[in-house]
Amino acid sequence: MPALPRISSSPSVSWNLKRRWRKPLTHPEKTLRAFIAIETPRPMQEAIGRQTAALRQRLPAPLVRWVPPENIHLTLKFLGETSITTLEQLVTLLRTAAEEHSPFELSAAGLGVFPNRAQPRVIWIGLTAPAALLALQRDIEGICARLGYSPEDRPFSPHLTIGRVNPRLNTEEKQRLRQALEERQIGELGTIQVNAFHVFKSDLQPEGAVYTRLYTLPLKSL
Numbered sequence: 001m002p003a004l005p006r007i008s009s010s011p012s013v014s015w016n017l018k019r020r021w022r023k024p025l026t027h028p029e030k031t032l033r034a035f036i037a038i039e040t041p042r043p044m045q046e047a048i049g050r051q052t053a054a055l056r057q058r059l060p061a062p063l064v065r066w067v068p069p070e071n072i073h074l075t076l077k078f079l080g081e082t083s084i085t086t087l088e089q090l091v092t093l094l095r096t097a098a099e100e101h102s103p104f105e106l107s108a109a110g111l112g113v114f115p116n117r118a119q120p121r122v123i124w125i126g127l128t129a130p131a132a133l134l135a136l137q138r139d140i141e142g143i144c145a146r147l148g149y150s151p152e153d154r155p156f157s158p159h160l161t162i163g164r165v166n167p168r169l170n171t172e173e174k175q176r177l178r179q180a181l182e183e184r185q186i187g188e189l190g191t192i193q194v195n196a197f198h199v200f201k202s203d204l205q206p207e208g209a210v211y212t213r214l215y216t217l218p219l220k221s222l
Helices: 011-021 042-058 084-098 131-146 171-183
Strands: 031-039 064-066 073-083 104-114 122-127 159-165 191-194 196-205 208-218
Touching: 031 084, 042 064, 042 159, 042 171, 073 084, 073 131, 073 159, 084 131, 084 196, 084 208, 104 131, 104 159
Parallel strands: none
Antiparallel strands: 031 073, 031 196, 064 159, 104 122, 104 191, 122 159, 196 208
């Protein structure tokens, strides 16, 4: 009986087999850092700049990292790092949802902090919270959840972030901050006519974040 052929255990044969069955290389999909927001109009940005000028001078960097007035917005949903494909799917759903909401108006006034006056981390200007805004944000949150975005861990509280406090302040600096905030009052800053919301890309640069509008989602035409 003839001898059966032997299967080679040669490293070269084994390497050739591995190469033959190797899966094709895939490249990770490109992502970007994004958020959904309502823009503030130029007159409001200018009013914020005027009414907070003294506060900015009194609490300069590095005590507080102030947001440039042109970057101030109302965040509806922070998306974080997201793939282009998922973002395009999200925008398709958001566009349909936007057409079910009528335009509305917001007014801005007052100064506040998160989480509290004793340990301020974020300095903000208050906004009214009409039912139309809450309904829109709730729909956006629901759509994002369907695509796997993490839900917010706190209730939606509409505000305009104008500054972020340095977490490494010493006792004297914290007292200086609290005193400055208590002594500064912010009056009426005008209104925002909300006819659309937007998806922005955020690029983090050494000098601060740079925002680029990617998509505009118009609300229902009246």
